[in-house]
Amino acid sequence: MFSVASERRDRYTQGVFNSLSGGETSLIETLTLRSVALPANRLLVGEGEVGNSLYQITHGWAYRYRNCADASRQILDFLLPGELVGLGAALLGVTDHSVRTLTPLRAGAIDARLVGEAFRAEPALALRLGRYVAAEAERVAELLTMVGCGDAVKRLAFLMLSLYRRQARQGHIDPLNAPFPLRRQHMADALGLTGAHINRTLNRLRQDGIAIVENRRLSIRDLPRLTALVEITAT
Amino acid sequence: MFSVASERRDRYTQGVFNSLSGGETSLIETLTLRSVALPANRLLVGEGEVGNSLYQITHGWAYRYRNCADASRQILDFLLPGELVGLGAALLGVTDHSVRTLTPLRAGAIDARLVGEAFRAEPALALRLGRYVAAEAERVAELLTMVGCGDAVKRLAFLMLSLYRRQARQGHIDPLNAPFPLRRQHMADALGLTGAHINRTLNRLRQDGIAIVENRRLSIRDLPRLTALVEITAT
DNA sequence: CGTGGGCTTGATAGTCCTCAAGTCGGGTGG
DNA sequence: CCACCCGACTTGAGGACTATCAAGCCCACG
Numbered sequence: 192m193f194s195v196a197s198e199r200r201d202r203y204t205q206g207v208f209n210s211l212s213g214g215e216t217s218l219i220e221t222l223t224l225r226s227v228a229l230p231a232n233r234l235l236v237g238e239g240e241v242g243n244s245l246y247q248i249t250h251g252w253a254y255r256y257r258n259c260a261d262a263s264r265q266i267l268d269f270l271l272p273g274e275l276v277g278l279g280a281a282l283l284g285v286t287d288h289s290v291r292t293l294t295p296l297r298a299g300a301i302d303a304r305l306v307g308e309a310f311r312a313e314p315a316l317a318l319r320l321g322r323y324v325a326a327e328a329e330r331v332a333e334l335l336t337m338v339g340c341g342d343a344v345k346r347l348a349f350l351m352l353s354l355y356r357r358q359a360r361q362g363h364i365d366p367l368n369a370p371f372p373l374r375r376q377h378m379a380d381a382l383g384l385t386g387a388h389i390n391r392t393l394n395r396l397r398q399d400g401i402a403i404v405e406n407r408r409l410s411i412r413d414l415p416r417l418t419a420l421v422e423i424t425a426t
Numbered sequence: 427m428f429s430v431a432s433e434r435r436d437r438y439t440q441g442v443f444n445s446l447s448g449g450e451t452s453l454i455e456t457l458t459l460r461s462v463a464l465p466a467n468r469l470l471v472g473e474g475e476v477g478n479s480l481y482q483i484t485h486g487w488a489y490r491y492r493n494c495a496d497a498s499r500q501i502l503d504f505l506l507p508g509e510l511v512g513l514g515a516a517l518l519g520v521t522d523h524s525v526r527t528l529t530p531l532r533a534g535a536i537d538a539r540l541v542g543e544a545f546r547a548e549p550a551l552a553l554r555l556g557r558y559v560a561a562e563a564e565r566v567a568e569l570l571t572m573v574g575c576g577d578a579v580k581r582l583a584f585l586m587l588s589l590y591r592r593q594a595r596q597g598h599i600d601p602l603n604a605p606f607p608l609r610r611q612h613m614a615d616a617l618g619l620t621g622a623h624i625n626r627t628l629n630r631l632r633q634d635g636i637a638i639v640e641n642r643r644l645s646i647r648d649l650p651r652l653t654a655l656v657e658i659t660a661t
Numbered sequence: 662c663g664t665g666g667g668c669t670t671g672a673t674a675g676t677c678c679t680c681a682a683g684t685c686g687g688g689t690g691g
Numbered sequence: 692c693c694a695c696c697c698g699a700c701t702t703g704a705g706g707a708c709t710a711t712c713a714a715g716c717c718c719a720c721g
Contacts, residue, residue: 257567259575260658267567282553282560288567310553318517318545321556325517328563332492332502332523335570339618340494342708375668383574388709390669423495577676610700623677625701 236290246276251296266381346382348420371409471525481511486531501616581617583655606644
């Protein structure tokens with residue numbers, strides 16, 4: 192007897208809830224509330240909410256960001272299928288950032304009490320959640336490093352590689368035709384650049400035969416050189 | 427009967443281990459190994475270590491950073507007395523960044539098994555650790571936002587305010603004479619600027635009567651304007 | 662078929678970097 | 692106690708990278 196929710200979990204939750212014990216699984220199932228579906232570019236979690244909203248993405252991408260000044264924002268991380276939204280908020284009690292859908296998105300809403308329950312009664316699950324938070328922090332630190340130390344080419348190469356690898360880790364992905372649903376402005380907001388300059392930089396990467404972004408897909412033409420751009424290049 | 431370790435903890439651990447239950451306290455005491463003392467500018471944790479090293483700082487400051495290219499690095503966070511070093515590494519099993527002392531430093535080394543034990547047997551302590559990791563991630567996200575969206579003045583104002591507030595939260599600090607042991611190069615590496623430009627920007631803040639950094643101390647002359655620089659300023 | 666949003670591209674300007682030389686201060690060894 | 696020395700700081704000139712602004716284009720959508 193499988194619920195719809197558990198089938199979904201089997202297929203998509205490779206990063207967080209895979210291979211759980213029976214108690215953990217039943218706890219999660221008890222606290223999984225409902226499934227939500229949103230179009231692209233919708234607010235999932237608003238900054239400053241006293242969020243009881245915890246989601247696990249089943250289909251589609253989203254991104255976390257903070258508003259800066261008037262019209263500018265900083266994208267902190269992209270969220271892929273299988274990943275959690277709002278775990279940090281559930282732990283700290285407040286959300287300091289917003290989350291918005293990048294593509295049409297489906298997600299399972301989970302009762303935020305899962306977190307408290309996990310720490311109280313399911314140590315293995317709690318540890319998993321802790322590691323998830325640490326891994327997320329890891330990614331933000333990596334992005335900060337690139338924004339702080341790299342020029343436009345290096346930052347963009349990093350973003351491409353990073354998103355490609357995260358997808359590849361979950362299953363086979365064609366490097367010549369990987370999903371890459373970011374618009375120019377998303378890349379700009381993630382990397383601390385402008386849309387216009389992103390465009391120029393993409394042109395250069397295309398002309399150099401390194402990578403092409405087209406039609407919301409990424410085609411990596413020269414993985415070694417792309418990797419070299421991220422690892423070696425100074426400014 | 428108080429051990430040296432527990433006295434230290436009473437006075438300095440306001441962010442992490444304060445007001446613990448008896449079981450938690452005894453667990454920590456069991457796993458607190460020894461005290462270490464280091465001069466300034468020494469490596470505490472090296473990148474790539476399979477770190478069993480978990481510390482709690484008792485005196486002095488340190489900072490986490492990642493090496494970028496050849497000679498450049500990105501400082502991710504500063505670590506103040508009472509805070510933990512190496513918790514992320516203890517959770518994930520690998521360290522992706524280095525930690526270096528900023529001032530002469532004393533710290534208590536804690537057996538990294540504390541983390542596992544906490545999750546297994548002390549849920550309240552585990553939750554506290556989880557929150558600590560989330561708060562640390564929070565700070566990195568905030569720094570990324572400033573580096574991504576702000577000009578030099580805004581970034582520097584943010585850094586001053588952020589470090590001042592973290593100290594003020596732990597006890598009363600004179601805004602006109604707050605500890606600020608960063609060299610130009612540390613500010614540069616944290617904010618994605620160069621030492622030379624940090625210097626010019628500090629000059630402007632001093633000439634505008636907003637803040638002065640001198641002799642490793644920070645003197646905030648106009649807190650409202652300093653705050654406004656961080657919150658309002660666009661470009 | 663009109664419209665709007667995203668993309669593209671050019672010209673111009675600004676912020677910040679690079680490089681380099683000179684100053685200052687503190688620590689060390691004689 | 693003093694001379695020396697090294698690292699940190701300071702300041703200037705020139706240049707690189709990226710932002711800004713603006714206009715035209717293309718496509719998807721209503």
